[in-house]
Amino acid sequence: MTTEDVLLTADTDGVRTLTLNRPKSYNSLTVELKERLLDALRAAAAEDTVRAVVLTGAGKAFCAGQDLKEHVGLLQAGDSAPLRTVAEHYNPIVRTIVRMPKPVISAVNGSAAGAGAAFAYASDLRIAATSASFLMAFANVGLGPDSGASWTLQRLVGYGRAAELMLLARTVDAEEALRIGLVGEVVPEGELAERAQQVAARLAAGPTAAYARIKDVLTTAAESTLDEALAAEDAAQAALGATADHSEAVEAFVAKRPPNFTGA
Template identity: 80%
Template sequence: MTAEKSTEAQTNDSPDTISPPTDDVLLVTDVDGVRTLTLNRPRAYNSLTVELKERLLAALRQAAEDDAVRAVVLTGSGKAFCAGQDLKEHVEGLRTGDLAPLSTVARHYNPIVTAIVDLPKPVIAAVNGSAAGAGAAFAYACDLRIAATSASFSMAFAGVGLGPDSGASWTLQRLVGYGKAMELMLLGNKVDSGEALRLGLVNEVVPDDEFPERVRTVAASLAAGPTRAYAKIKQTVTRAAESTLAEALAAENAAQTELGGTADHREAVEAFVEKRRPNFTGK
């Protein structure tokens, strides 16, 4: 959950983002098999209202079902990726003694993270700026994280008297290890992009002016790849994190047996023999 406390108006003069801001809280764009989901509340650091959470969850589920979508990019507009929960909306319920705002974990955050992890296509977090609380956790749940130099990460849950949500207790320690995860959770220190790369929080850091093009390049490469194989890679690696070796071997065997009958596998083998690049169709 959590959000940065400042909600000062921001201009959109930061480095290029995937999509320009409008009055819509979530922008959805499609280019050559890549669906980009842009959190679009830049004046509030893309903090998460009920409307935005519900729109994001629906968009992720739609992307999973749409065969034309072969890779997904999650990013933010303006100077932030996502500051986590919109505390202005959250506090209104708490002031009246209503605990309903806390139900957002079960209603929104858990399903969103599950949708990201289970989405049968690669998901890239394009972290264009600050990512805090649930916003950072969304990035951790993605398959790849590309960060702009100006990006930062913060586990700010303890600062508002809460524990982690949005899967952060599961994803963060798998990225950086138990000890560092506890440090980041308990102390809430902000991690800049350079430190994030050193810790393994992100896969690469790109100068701000090169960031949009790099995201497009990586996303386009994934969208042109063997989509069903990517889905099985996600599935087997996620399950292996909590399985025995025997269980992991059995899952790999089942995946290879299924993928061996796909058109993409046959195309890749033919392309290798013919010394050309494969033309994957995602089938």
């Protein structure tokens, strides 16, 4: 494991775990942390040895969103950086998570608020500890959502529920998050890291080329017509049918043995 102050990076069995590491500030997002996270996500996307990614937080919180102390301090100092952070940091981070050609799992420990919650929404899978909670509090400070939450949240829970959570700025605990489909699984606090690694390791051992195309066609279908979605599926199947992983899966099925996927 290498420590980069505000971000921890660990690699195990093809899984790269990125841990937001400002526990005393509930992993709130400073400029430094946002830049480190964006660089780390882009590196994970580009490295063939990384086959799945886990995003989590150190301490008692997943991520409290924007570090408001830094935000206010920069504005008071006449620095315009806070006004550019959506375009320069949050939007690229979410694009990188959504377009990552490999699965991304958010292991949500404690509070996930604002942009922090949005990062979890953008992930492919969300596993929550019993202590987890989600909050979209933008309306409380006279702002609208950012970090892609307007796009991701309603695709998880529907327009009506997303509007309720954003307009009323209501906290969702782990039990409700599971019930409304915001997360896929809730586990005891002490089992979160292990469970996230188990799921990520399973994905890392799978047909990652297929996972990349599955993510791609799902994103395409979310913003296209039926005919466009069918065309994207057709193109994906044609490409994947020529992969070594598909051939291996067919041979393994005939031989009645587990397939050995390489991502090729």
